[in-house]
Structure formats: structure tokens, C-alpha cells
Amino acid sequence: MLNKQLIALERNLGVSTLTQIIEPCIQEQGVELYLKRDDLLHPIISGNKWRKLKYILEHALALNTQKIISMGGAYSNHLHALAYVGKLLGIQTEARIRGERPEILNPTLNDMFDWGMHLEFISRSDYRLLREYKAYDALPGLQKGEYWLPEGGAMLSALRGVTELVAEIDLDYDVLCVPCGTATTLAGIISARSNKQVIGFAALKEAAYLNDEVKTLLKNTACHNDKWFIQLQYHFGGFAKITPELLQFIQQFEKAQHIKLEPIYTGKMLYGIYDLIRQGYFKSGQRIIAIHTGGLQGNRGFNS
Numbered sequence: 685m686l687n688k689q690l691i692a693l694e695r696n697l698g699v700s701t702l703t704q705i706i707e708p709c710i711q712e713q714g715v716e717l718y719l720k721r722d723d724l725l726h727p728i729i730s731g732n733k734w735r736k737l738k739y740i741l742e743h744a745l746a747l748n749t750q751k752i753i754s755m756g757g758a759y760s761n762h763l764h765a766l767a768y769v770g771k772l773l774g775i776q777t778e779a780r781i782r783g784e785r786p787e788i789l790n791p792t793l794n795d796m797f798d799w800g801m802h803l804e805f806i807s808r809s810d811y812r813l814l815r816e817y818k819a820y821d822a823l824p825g826l827q828k829g830e831y832w833l834p835e836g837g838a839m840l841s842a843l844r845g846v847t848e849l850v851a852e853i854d855l856d857y858d859v860l861c862v863p864c865g866t867a868t869t870l871a872g873i874i875s876a877r878s879n880k881q882v883i884g885f886a887a888l889k890e891a892a893y894l895n896d897e898v899k900t901l902l903k904n905t906a907c908h909n910d911k912w913f914i915q916l917q918y919h920f921g922g923f924a925k926i927t928p929e930l931l932q933f934i935q936q937f938e939k940a941q942h943i944k945l946e947p948i949y950t951g952k953m954l955y956g957i958y959d960l961i962r963q964g965y966f967k968s969g970q971r972i973i974a975i976h977t978g979g980l981q982g983n984r985g986f987n988s
């Protein structure tokens with residue numbers, strides 16, 4: 685049974701509803717598009733953050749963890765959510781952050797600091813090395829009571845919470861779409877008990893390696909769904925890179941649908957889905973569900 689603190693936390697989360705996206709360019713192609721609103725779960729532990737962290741935290745709490753150490757960029761949604769949840773659960777948190785310490789902490793880092801997270805800034809080469817440590821006890825020098833959480837929560841225990849998102853969908857559908865950073869959320873969706881087509885949209889350039897990352901994560905699951913692939917061409921120049929075309933799309937979408945997006949993950953995925961719909965990629969009559977993975981706090985990186 686889930687840890688009592690996590691049950692209490694989950695009880696206070698919002699409801700991830702399904703919203704149909706009504707747009708002439710979608711209806712003209714005879715397809716239906718829905719957005720699964722994981723952004724509504726929580727303003728900070730939003731979207732895939734809760735989904736991935738839920739059973740990782742369960743594991744950490746079962747081990748009587750006193751401190752969770754993780755890694756990420758200076759606007760990381762993952763670190764931001766971890767710092768917040770650590771404060772709620774009374775677990776210390778520490779972050780290895782890519783790049784030099786800025787003179788003034790950005791709003792994301794500032795929140796993390798306020799929530800008691802210890803911030804350590806490391807060089808890009810040291811950061812790359814940390815990616816080698818993929819298990820909770822793999823970080824060299826880890827002390828008793830410390831738990832290592834790899835980038836983006838890319839661990840087997842992250843997948844189970846993501847499968848719950850798929851189980852919540854009470855509408856028949858043909859295709860499930862999700863943005864990818866480490867592709868852990870994608871792996872979780874593929875591992876859910878469903879044989880529907882799954883499409884990941886890579887948020888970064890030259891991301892074909894994510895196929896192997898997904899296969900590695902799926903190795904120890906009972907997953908038999910091979911109807912998945914990763915769209916690699918909607919990265920807009922690379923991770924966190926944006927173009928006027930992408931921003932225009934997002935502005936139009938937000939105005940028409942009254943749903944906030946961010947340009948790093950869900951914005952890029954939706955641009956890609958609209959593009960594929962326009963190209964006639966999806967068959968008439970198909971119903972597509974796209975997952976809004978939240979992360980709206982990251983927008984502060986584009987407004988400052």
C-alpha cells in the first residue's frame with residue numbers, strides 16, 4: 685500500500701481531465717484531438733512530475749531516505765518539483781545543476797533554494813558524467829540515508845505512476861502522444877496495459893538515442909506493445925530552443941483554447957501533432973489523445 689504521506693499528497697491533487705480541442709484544421713481532416721490535462725494536477729508537482737515521482741518517492745520513503753540528490757538544468761521542472769515535494773515530505777534535497785552559478789538565482793532556482801534544496805553547480809562535463817549513474821544507489825560517495833535520482837527521474841520505478849495516467853483515460857482512442865526529454869514518461873506510457881499506438885515527440889535535437897533509452901527502461905517490464913515511435917523533427921533547433929513560428933502557434937492555441945502551454949515540451953508536441961494532422965498523417969475517424977505534461981513554471985525562463 686502507498687505510503688500515508690503520499691496518499692495525503694495525492695488526495696490534494698487536481699483532476700486531470702480530457703479536453704477536446706475544437707479547431708477547423710483538425711475537424712476538416714476528420715480526426716479528433718483531446719488533451720489529457722495533467723497540467724491541472726498541481727501547479728508545481730504538475731504533469732508528468734507527479735506521475736514519475738510517485739513510486740520513486742514510495743521507494744525512497746520505504747528505504748527511510750533522509751536525502752534525495754538529483755540533477756537538472758537551471759530551469760528544471762524535475763528539480764523544482766523535487767524541492768517542493770521534499771519540503772512537504774520532510775526529506776532533504778540536493779541538486780547538481782548544469783553550468784555556473786548565476787549571480788542572481790533565476791525564479792526556478794530561487795524557489796528551490798527557498799524550499800530548502802541544497803544547490804550545487806557543476807561543469808557541463810561533470811554533468812554528462814553523472815548521467816552514467818542510473819540506479820538509486822549508484823552515485824559514488826553516496827552516504828547512508830541518501831538516494832540518487834537520475835536526470836528526469838529516468839528509473840524503472842518512475843514508469844508505474846505513468847501507467848496510471850493511461851488507466852485513467854475513459855475514452856476509446858487510437859493514438860496517444862507525449863513529449864520526450866529523457867523519454868521516461870514515454871516508456872511508462874508504452875508499458876501501460878494497452879496496445880494503442882504511442883508517439884513520442886522529442887524536445888531535443890539528434891534524439892534518436894532515446895529509442896535505446898526507452899528499450900532499456902522497458903526491458904524489465906512485462907510490456908508487449910511495439911506500436912510506438914519517436915518523432916524527431918519537431919525540436920525547433922534543440923532543447924529549450926524556440927522560433928517565432930513556434931511562439932505564434934502557442935499564442936494562437938492559448939487564445940483559441942484558453943489552455944496555457946510552455947514552449948519546451950507540450951508546445952512543440954502540439955505543433956507537431958497539428959502539422960501531422962494537416963499532412964493527413966492520421967486516418968479519418970482516428971481519435972488522438974495528447975498529454976499536457978505541465979511544466980508551466982518553466983515559462984518564467986522565457987519572460988525574464
Ligand SMILES: Cc1ncc(COP(=O)(O)O)c(C=O)c1O
Nearest residue numbers: 761865866867868869949977979
Ligand atoms: C513539462 C515536461 N514535459 C515533458 C518532460 C519530458 O519527460 P521525460 O523526461 O520523461 O521524457 C519533462 C521533463 O521531465 C517536463 O518537465
